[in-house]
Amino acid sequence: MTETRTLPDFLADRIKNATPSPTLAVSDKARQLKAQGIDVIDLGGGDPDFITPEHIRQAAENAMNAGDTHYVATPGTPAFRAAIANKLRVDNGLNYDPNGEILVTPGGKAALFEAAMALVEPGVDVLVVEPAWVSYAPQIELAGGTAVPVVTSPDTNWVVTEDLLESSITSNARAILINSPNNPTGHVMSRDELEAVARFAVRHDLLVWTDEMYEKIIYDGREHISIATLDGMRERTLTFNGLSKAYAMTGWRLGYVAGPREIISKIGTVHSHAVTCATAFAQAGGVAALEGPQDAIADMVRAWDRRRMLMSTGISAINGLRLAPAEGAFYAFVDGRETGLDSTSLAARILDEAHVAVVPGAAFGASGEGHLRLSFATSDDALSQTIDRLTNLFGAR
Numbered sequence: 001m002t003e004t005r006t007l008p009d010f011l012a013d014r015i016k017n018a019t020p021s022p023t024l025a026v027s028d029k030a031r032q033l034k035a036q037g038i039d040v041i042d043l044g045g046g047d048p049d050f051i052t053p054e055h056i057r058q059a060a061e062n063a064m065n066a067g068d069t070h071y072v073a074t075p076g077t078p079a080f081r082a083a084i085a086n087k088l089r090v091d092n093g094l095n096y097d098p099n100g101e102i103l104v105t106p107g108g109k110a111a112l113f114e115a116a117m118a119l120v121e122p123g124v125d126v127l128v129v130e131p132a133w134v135s136y137a138p139q140i141e142l143a144g145g146t147a148v149p150v151v152t153s154p155d156t157n158w159v160v161t162e163d164l165l166e167s168s169i170t171s172n173a174r175a176i177l178i179n180s181p182n183n184p185t186g187h188v189m190s191r192d193e194l195e196a197v198a199r200f201a202v203r204h205d206l207l208v209w210t211d212e213m214y215e216k217i218i219y220d221g222r223e224h225i226s227i228a229t230l231d232g233m234r235e236r237t238l239t240f241n242g243l244s245k246a247y248a249m250t251g252w253r254l255g256y257v258a259g260p261r262e263i264i265s266k267i268g269t270v271h272s273h274a275v276t277c278a279t280a281f282a283q284a285g286g287v288a289a290l291e292g293p294q295d296a297i298a299d300m301v302r303a304w305d306r307r308r309m310l311m312s313t314g315i316s317a318i319n320g321l322r323l324a325p326a327e328g329a330f331y332a333f334v335d336g337r338e339t340g341l342d343s344t345s346l347a348a349r350i351l352d353e354a355h356v357a358v359v360p361g362a363a364f365g366a367s368g369e370g371h372l373r374l375s376f377a378t379s380d381d382a383l384s385q386t387i388d389r390l391t392n393l394f395g396a397r
């Protein structure tokens with residue numbers, strides 16, 4: 001008789017060493033402490049502190065009441081795909097055929113994961129510009145591949161250069177993943193940086209995956225440029241985006257990927273087996289979001305702009321901490337290197353002693369070490385209290 005398996009023996013190798021999302025873990029821990037009656041300020045997550053605008057909610061409600069409660073076309077409803085194609089044309093200068101070059105998914109996260117399943121396998125490397133969002137590497141690894149970091153530095157404002165790219169290339173590299181505005185650093189890639197990535201991608205014959213989730217959340221008049229608009233890039237770029245951040249629609253789970261037909265069709269095959277389609281009435285809300293008034297975005301960005309300045313002034317006045325104003329997105333990526341503590345110990349100390357939940361920079365790759373990510377997509381009051389608590393903990397400069 002064969003030996004009886006223990007429960008861990010049933011696990012697939014690819015999941016044995018994988019860990020759950022560290023940012024979600026921080027929020028879970030904050031929730032547990034709150035349940036014990038501790039007054040925790042949770043700056044761990046990446047969720048806008050606004051409710052989805054009313055006209056969007058109304059459109060979804062109307063759709064549901066009209067019976068839009070069934071499966072819909074696997075790649076997304078024709079109306080939503082048409083709205084996305086129009087958005088990509090008007091906002092980004094990109095022309096994609098809604099029939100075959102755009103796939104709607106339940107959140108941008110699913111689009112990225114489905115792409116990994118379609119494009120990555122053992123022996124395939126994907127270069128990931130770091131610090132990077134916590135799910136890229138695990139997704140690539142779950143698909144059997146290897147995420148190879150392209151390590152940017154706080155001392156050069158997280159800028160990507162051709163030298164940096166060249167020093168990161170591997171013989172198995174098949175794609176490079178960029179994210180601008182960046183989560184967690186907020187860095188917005190300039191045209192020069194994007195051109196460097198484009199030349200590099202052509203030279204090494206790589207696909208470019210560009211995650212443009214935070215494109216609308218950008219400050220000081222900076223410009224968001226879609227790399228697929230650069231010469232020779234359209235045929236080798238997958239553009240990922242979604243409605244979560246710009247329209248405060250995180251709970252709706254609406255994202256999409258646009259790219260060359262042959263690839264979108266195969267990502268669509270993964271999608272059809274994994275999820276069938278994104279939620280029908282949510283997509284009706286998505287149409288209203290993209291086609292309706294856009295002023296809610298400007299209102300939210302104005303609030304986040306104020307908060308990023310509040311954070312950078314407040315945090316930089318605290319012993320051991322420094323913070324340049326974010327260029328985009330809604331995260332303060334605080335430089336705590338002067339404290340001499342590693343980011344995990346620093347975050348733990350802040351949670352235990354100041355009762356503020358923050359994400360250690362190491363969660364975003366080794367290049368994030370020494371830093372902390374604090375979401376400022378929360379109330380001015382919570383941020384002021386955070387600054388007070390951190391000042392009490394570390395002292396004023």
Ligand SMILES: Cc1ncc(COP(=O)(O)O)c(C=O)c1O
Pocket residue numbers: 046106107108109110133179183211213241242243244250253254255
């Ligand atoms: C950089 C980045 N990409 C993608 C996502 C996924 O967003 P969603 O799945 O809600 O569209 C997030 C969410 O935090 C993110 O920060």
